[in-house]
Amino acid sequence: MVSSSAADDGGDVASLALEPAVSAAPAAPAADSSFEMLYPMAVGIARRILDRNGQDLDESLVSAEEVVRGVFLQLRLPLSEDSRSLAKICALVADGCLDLLVGAQSLVSVPSELLPSETGFLGKLPLYELQITLGDMRKVDRRVGLLVFAAGLSPSQAAIVLALGVDSALRSINRIERRLQDRQVLGLGPKFETVRS
Amino acid sequence: MSALVSTQPDVGDLTLKAAEQQRAILSDLAEPGLDLVAAAALIAQLRTRQKVRRERVAGASALLLLVVLAGAWLLLRDSTPESVLADQSEESALNSKPKISLPETTPQTVVPVSPALASPAPSTTAPVVATSGAIAVPATAVPPPVLTSLPNQRLTAQLVLSGTEIEAGSLVEATVTWSDEDLAAGSTAPHQTMSWGDPVVSEAVAPTPLQTCDTPGSPARGENVSRFAYSTPGQYTLRVTLDTCVGQGAYGERVELSQPITVLPARYSNPNAPDSQDVPGQTFAVAISLPSGTPSLPALGGSQASYVPTDTASPLLPLRVNQGVEQFTSSGPAAVLVLPLEAAGRIRVVWTNEVLCAETDEFLLVSPGTAVPVLQLRLVACS
Numbered sequence: 001m002v003s004s005s006a007a008d009d010g011g012d013v014a015s016l017a018l019e020p021a022v023s024a025a026p027a028a029p030a031a032d033s034s035f036e037m038l039y040p041m042a043v044g045i046a047r048r049i050l051d052r053n054g055q056d057l058d059e060s061l062v063s064a065e066e067v068v069r070g071v072f073l074q075l076r077l078p079l080s081e082d083s084r085s086l087a088k089i090c091a092l093v094a095d096g097c098l099d100l101l102v103g104a105q106s107l108v109s110v111p112s113e114l115l116p117s118e119t120g121f122l123g124k125l126p127l128y129e130l131q132i133t134l135g136d137m138r139k140v141d142r143r144v145g146l147l148v149f150a151a152g153l154s155p156s157q158a159a160i161v162l163a164l165g166v167d168s169a170l171r172s173i174n175r176i177e178r179r180l181q182d183r184q185v186l187g188l189g190p191k192f193e194t195v196r197s
Numbered sequence: 198m199s200a201l202v203s204t205q206p207d208v209g210d211l212t213l214k215a216a217e218q219q220r221a222i223l224s225d226l227a228e229p230g231l232d233l234v235a236a237a238a239l240i241a242q243l244r245t246r247q248k249v250r251r252e253r254v255a256g257a258s259a260l261l262l263l264v265v266l267a268g269a270w271l272l273l274r275d276s277t278p279e280s281v282l283a284d285q286s287e288e289s290a291l292n293s294k295p296k297i298s299l300p301e302t303t304p305q306t307v308v309p310v311s312p313a314l315a316s317p318a319p320s321t322t323a324p325v326v327a328t329s330g331a332i333a334v335p336a337t338a339v340p341p342p343v344l345t346s347l348p349n350q351r352l353t354a355q356l357v358l359s360g361t362e363i364e365a366g367s368l369v370e371a372t373v374t375w376s377d378e379d380l381a382a383g384s385t386a387p388h389q390t391m392s393w394g395d396p397v398v399s400e401a402v403a404p405t406p407l408q409t410c411d412t413p414g415s416p417a418r419g420e421n422v423s424r425f426a427y428s429t430p431g432q433y434t435l436r437v438t439l440d441t442c443v444g445q446g447a448y449g450e451r452v453e454l455s456q457p458i459t460v461l462p463a464r465y466s467n468p469n470a471p472d473s474q475d476v477p478g479q480t481f482a483v484a485i486s487l488p489s490g491t492p493s494l495p496a497l498g499g500s501q502a503s504y505v506p507t508d509t510a511s512p513l514l515p516l517r518v519n520q521g522v523e524q525f526t527s528s529g530p531a532a533v534l535v536l537p538l539e540a541a542g543r544i545r546v547v548w549t550n551e552v553l554c555a556e557t558d559e560f561l562l563v564s565p566g567t568a569v570p571v572l573q574l575r576l577v578a579c580s
Contacts, residue, residue: 009385035237040231041227043227043228043231044228047228048226072240073243073244083212083215083219083220088218096270151226153222160215161219161222161223163219
């Protein structure tokens with residue numbers, strides 16, 4: 001059952017991987033179809049990081065496409081659709097979005113289990129604070145943090161998208177939580193009316 | 198155990214499942230309604246620009262690298278053929294040969310010899326004599342190496358003066374140090390000529406030895422010391438020429454050295470009273486050649502000279518005679534003596550134990566600016 005499923009679902013990937021080796025001529029249509037699949041995904045990720053709820057869709061879409069164009073310029077042709085390539089695209093998109101969050105005043109809601117009340121945020125996290133916090137952290141933490149806290153993916157979804165283990169993603173989230181809390185303790189983070197209940 | 202294995206999910210299956218989930222998540226996140234054609238065209242255009250820019254940068258970098266390499270080659274290349282060594286070693290006698298250091302002197306020039314120079318060496322105003330004025334220090338010969346077909350290795354020489362500013366009549370010493378790794382066979386030292394430039398006196402010039410320089414000889418080096426006393430104040434250039442076979446032949450050499458010298462007006466000092474004050478002086482060249490048939494006089498270096506004033510009331514003054522100097526005027530061997538300014542009288546020379554005495558004729562007051570007088574000695578009775 002499993003093997004037949006793999007044959008059915010993985011058939012496209014296998015054929016895409018083999019086509020350029022068999023004949024170089026049809027590479028352009030294959031690249032086009034890959035682009036048609038990958039580009040909207042990348043723009044979707046970027047747009048959700050920048051503007052999760054689509055409050056300013058016109059502007060966020062323009063910014064998201066700009067980030068994605070920069071990412072696609074870094075990719076080698078022909079485009080590949082395998083899992084590692086998708087993860088790489090998502091990682092590069094997250095890297096490109098981080099700088100665009102400088103000074104972003106919008107708030108994103110974060111589940112309480114990801115951002116405990118001890119941090120003082122009470123479920124609402126300013127994007128500029130996330131940007132400052134992630135700016136000093138390692139790349140993997142930055143990427144997980146943007147997908148989870150900004151784009152609103154669950155830790156397991158972020159792990160799958162970035163082709164990471166769930167444990168690794170959770171460790172990144174823990175580090176981000178600690179860093180957010182440290183900033184609050186040091187008085188570097190935003191001020192709230194009621195820090196603790 | 199086998200049951201356990203069969204129930205464990207296969208790693209490949211998990212990977213495929215994760216890929217499906219990844220694609221599903223991303224498909225859910227995909228932004229709808231994008232103008233993909235325009236986006237693809239824009240990215241293709243940017244990619245083309247990026248490629249052109251990279252090609253330009255690469256081209257400019259390659260050009261810059263070429264320029265740097267060419268510059269480095271031009272700066273660092275050694276055009277002297279002697280530096281090309283057959284054994285590829287850095288240490289060789291060949292490397293050190295052309296470097297002739299000349300401290301406190303003008304740059305040494307190695308003059309290419311034209312066929313016209315094959316004639317005997319140019320002489321000064323003095324007659325050519327067989328003896329050289331230089332005091333030759335014996336050349337130290339090194340055991341001959343195994344001779345190969347190496348090219349001629351240049352003669353190197355160095356000129357050092359005891360001083361570049363001296364007073365007329367005072368002694369100046371020139372030391373010439375030379376070295377040749379393949380001094381022509383048959384030679385023990387290069388032939389040396391000294392041209393001091395003085396208008397009245399000069400140093401003896403030894404005749405050029407007749408020999409051929411087609412065979413390399415042993416390494417040799419040596420040192421010649423020459424002493425000279427200028428007669429006339431002024432600016433002069435000492436020119437020293439060292440050569441073997443006047444530079445002709447496969448192993449012939451010719452090296453010229455030069456050094457400017459400033460000669461100041463003479464000052465008289467009493468040799469018998471070293472603590473006495475020097476006074477302004479004037480120089481006289483005293484020649485000792487005598488008419489033919491007359492026995493020649495010994496060198497002045499071993500004599501005692503004194504100034505006998507015309508005014509008999511004035512005391513007789515001893516004169517300093519430079520030792521170890523052999524100079525010549527057109528009249529023959531001579532010495533430069535310094536008398537007090539405005540002297541008038543005669544010069545008396547006495548050789549050992551007053552056995553042999555000579556005097557010059559009476560001379561009158563020498564007016565300033567005139568040439569240095571050359572006085573002839575004649576034998577007189579030692580009374």
